[in-house]
Amino acid sequence: MMRWLLLPTGILMELAGSTCMKLSDGFSNIYASILTFVFWGISFTVFSFAYAIWAGMGILLVSIIGILYFKEPAGSMKVLSIIVIVAGVIMLNLSDVRAGV
Template sequence: MTGSTGWLLLLLAIVLELTGTIMMRMSDGFSRLLPSVLMFVCYGASFTMLNYAVRYMPISIAYAIWSGVGITLISIAGYYLFGERLRTASICWMVLIIVGIIGLKWSDVQ
């Protein structure tokens, strides 16, 4: 397996986590069966892919990227898909999350 395998698995874990969180919103408090089931499937698959990704990279890096990118993407998805507010302050904090992730990754390389 190549070094990019971990990154591909991590990307898949992030996409599945994002999809699971969107399904959570669409499940309407577990009142809609299909989104509820898909939420659990996506979250389970996301954790599985994250578990495989940490075979190829430090867990601190993988988890920081998975959670930070997930937070940022679901905030953006909430704005576009569900009409949720995205305040300027929220955008600033998300930028800080991304900068922190980049810094964590950069410090791992050094």
């Protein structure tokens, strides 16, 4: 149950860190660069408690930000890959439930 309480924090911190990395302009923007490491540090601390969910949701949300905000192309291969990642995370979590974890 604890991982579900920490999960939103980890996801939001990873999302913020990845977005700040893009805004850091090759780490030339000092404020965005520092925030990248702060947000990722918090996120990596949390990820050990909810790794599969954290990783999958982080990839999903960063991909959505890239497509919507940074206008990255969203071809069928990219969308299918994101769907496969999300399906894998769901299956990993279902296997934990069935194993009694």
